[in-house]
Amino acid sequence: MNDLIVFSPLYKNEDVKICFELYNEIIKNNNLDYANSFVSLLIRLAEKYNLYGNLFNSLLTNLLINNENSFSLALERKHDIAINLKDIVINDFKIIFKMFNTDFSCLTLLQQNLINNFVPSKPVINQELFDISRSLQNSLTNCKDVNEFYDTLEKFFVTYGVGKFGLNKAFRYENNEICPIIHIGNGRLDQLIGYESQKKILTKNTEAFLSGKKANNVLLYGDSGTGKSSSIKALLNEYYKDGLRMIEIYKHQFKYLPSIIQELQSRNYKFILFMDDLSFEEFEIEYKYLKAVIEGGLEKKPDNILIYATSNRRHLVKQTWSDRQDQDEVNINDAKQEKISLSSRFGVKILYTHPNRQNYLEIVDGLAKQYNLQIPQEELHQKALTWEIRYGGFSGRTAKQFINAMLGR
Missing domain, CATH: 3.40.50.300 (P-loop containing nucleotide triphosphate hydrolases)
Structure with missing residues (x-):
């Protein structure tokens, strides 16, 4: 990781730093005393970053798509990459590509299985974001060489951009920063x-x-x-x-x-x-x-x-x-x-403005169809008008609350 140039630093989180230190001890120094700690930390990071499948490759993918640098930001802006910058990036990708293809056969079968086939219990909150990241992870894992690895990430950054603005749709301002x-x-x-x-x-x-x-x-x-x-x-x-x-x-x-x-x-x-x-x-x-x-x-x-x-x-x-x-x-x-x-x-x-009686009932009918609420229209309208009298007049919000109440029953 110290040899990276454009993608340095690849991480800022202390737990991720420790994870790569443990990785080096196991893979480079063949010190298996750290194997359990490495696997355990990967599982904790999986909970934090919604990692899936091959945990190590999933972590690397997450770090890559959030690394804002001269290369990824230029592609986000649809700018051409200078030859000398591309050469440096490819050198970075040689290191990361090798890590994507790490042989974990030195670990026990149980440890290998946890790393390679992890299914989190945490529910996926943003399915669209998860699917995009998962698709990139699979593509990077299946790359045959560094040039294909480069082309895959280049296409990704051009399409989606990089960092929090690249994949997230909505943000709020808190603690003096823009947060997804x-x-x-x-x-x-x-x-x-x-x-x-x-x-x-x-x-x-x-x-x-x-x-x-x-x-x-x-x-x-x-x-x-x-x-x-x-x-x-x-x-x-x-x-x-x-x-x-x-x-x-x-x-x-x-x-x-x-x-x-x-x-x-x-x-x-x-x-x-x-x-x-x-x-x-x-x-x-x-x-x-x-x-x-x-x-x-x-x-x-x-x-x-x-x-x-x-x-x-x-x-x-x-x-x-x-x-x-x-x-x-x-x-x-x-x-x-x-x-x-x-x-x-x-x-x-x-x-x-507030809808009239007919428009209100049209909204009720539309919502009932969206949520597949099976009830005769005459009965639905009667109940909707009763609800409107009790709970605040004709509005889309009243109609939605009425449908929620019917679905709850």
């Missing part, structure tokens, strides 16, 4: 019943953004429970393979937006900063940070970043009748313009 959200829903836009015109406007803007054309920040506003947030989240599953990624930002984090944007602007993905249920009371000033980022600060917002927000308020900042009669404000119109200035920075505003 592993468990996300698998909803798609065609599963959201109704609101066809709203979804069309949203997808048209998003597709323009992904194709490199001019696109606007979007505000989805209106009644609660109508699918505003679900519409935005569904975009991830529709356009993930086209390079869309989403970062969830809360309003108390707006002061960190410049540093978040700085990290995202050099990556070859299209990022949506998602702000859910966005609104501000009169005493909250965080919206000023957002205004500056969207439009108004000296630094231009990068072309690979848009802001999509949802709110029950069209103007986002709370306004009161007393604002119109404020005796302390000399220029009342200026105060009014200040409060609507944030909303005006969203070029596309999409209104979501």
